[in-house]
Amino acid sequence: MTALGVTAGAHRLWSHRSYKAKLPLRIFLAAANSMAFQNDIYEWSRDHRVHHKYSETDADPHNARRGFFFSHIGWLFVRKHKDVIEKGRKLDFTDLLDDPVVRFQRKYYKSSVVLMCFVIPTVVPWYLWGESLWNAYFLASILRYTISLNVTWLVNSAAHMYGNRPYDKYINPRQNTFVTLGAIGEGFHNYHHTFPFDYSASELGLKFNPTTWFIDFMFWLGLVTDRKQAPKEMIQARKERTGDGSA
Template sequence: MAPRNVIQTEEESPRGVVEEVLHSDNMSFDEHTGPGKANVRIVWRNVILMVLLHGGALYALTLIPKSHPFTWVWSVFYYLFAAMGITAGAHRLWAHKSYKARAPLRFFLALMNAAAFQNDILDWSRDHRVHHKYSETDADPHNAKRGFFFAHIGWLLVRKHPNVMEKGSRLDFSDLYADKIVMFQRRFYIPLMILLCFIIPSVVPWYFWGESLWNAYFLAAILRYCIGLNATWSVNSFAHLWGTRPYDKRINPAENLGVTLSAVGEGFHNYHHTFPSDYSTSEYGWHLNITTVFINCMYYIGQAYDMKKTPAKVVQLRKLRTGDGSS
């Protein structure tokens, strides 16, 4: 069930307000070059790190039969724990301000976000607001019109187009800088990330059920982290290229069930880009949307409030006006 007193909002622009990992302010394209004619400059450090990470994740798969079943369960649990730091935290709370959260929940989400290791809240939310404002243009950090590979991971392996920084600098991020929890997490991000993304998930299986540190590290830290990254990236790639567009057929973002399942509810992407401030990111509420379930639970214990929900009538009218007729 959705909370009874959600705030109703009017229909929003399909290019509303706000993704991701290893953001660096100095990662930009050669000046005055566009993606089609650009002198693409590879960031070899990121290439090497991503090759090592994915190689480690593939090796981790061979350890599954040799590890304790509790380690499998723990890895799945920690995957969801870290994912909420992105979906319920950096994305829906801080990037879109689609609901409000009291300090204990905001602090908890900041820790979960560090466990996901996709950059601190401020950087992630800043990139995501730029992505929504300038979606599928040179100013979009992961412009899907440059192809699947670029939208999925390639954007992290080359220097950013100058428009990303230039146009991104025009947006207002004062609310993020004014948030003490966001700035606390930013200040201590590296130690928090090392502790929560790598040390804790590795130590818990070793301490509580005798798993080897080797197995625990590769399964609960490396494999879990790598899958989490690719699940987030799939929103930028799969959900921007393939699927139905029942709300706005004029934009790239699409409804993609596979992404919805892997990214804990973030695959209703045509809806999300059409109504970006809706806290559930879909018209179906909590259905197939673990993140919405989490936010609703936080509402019932008094930690989340003022959730924004697009009225059903507005959704239906938008479907008739700009949808592709798929639902």
């Protein structure tokens, strides 16, 4: 649930507009996003759009060319490079604040984080099956939060450094199996940066991508519409033109 608030919510829905979600699903994803505690939807999506627009330059908030540590966590410890701020201001983010769910979450973000990230994960195991508050807090809340942060950060670091590039060998993002497993489908990163509009963030098929499975299930329930996909012909043509020849 924590991961879906980022992968299906802040990333694929709000950052890339790769599909449309009805109000009940947007509310669920906003709550899950508060559980993830990785900045509110507006700020997360704003930084991510800047990252895609200016990837691997000084205007990229977590520029992987500055090293693994910087792109993984170091970028959160320092002031943003002036290019991130200056060039980021040139992008349009009005569509984000046009969504009342995004505005509500942003307005009440701190209180929603306390509730969703810390209180509920602690209280539910304690109340429903008698777990001690100590275990519930440090496992279901703190350990879960720590793991979810790091698997997300690995998309910015490891998936920009290690792996193959079957779609575009001229960009840094890679296909990384380890990151795919940890970040429930976000490790097909060479594909994603080549076709950022695709709701699946990977070629459709039997590959491990729980986020895509979730979105497809929501589509089946009628809560998702307008899923955007890259045509197979486009994918194959791009592989032949710019790919590194790997599978």
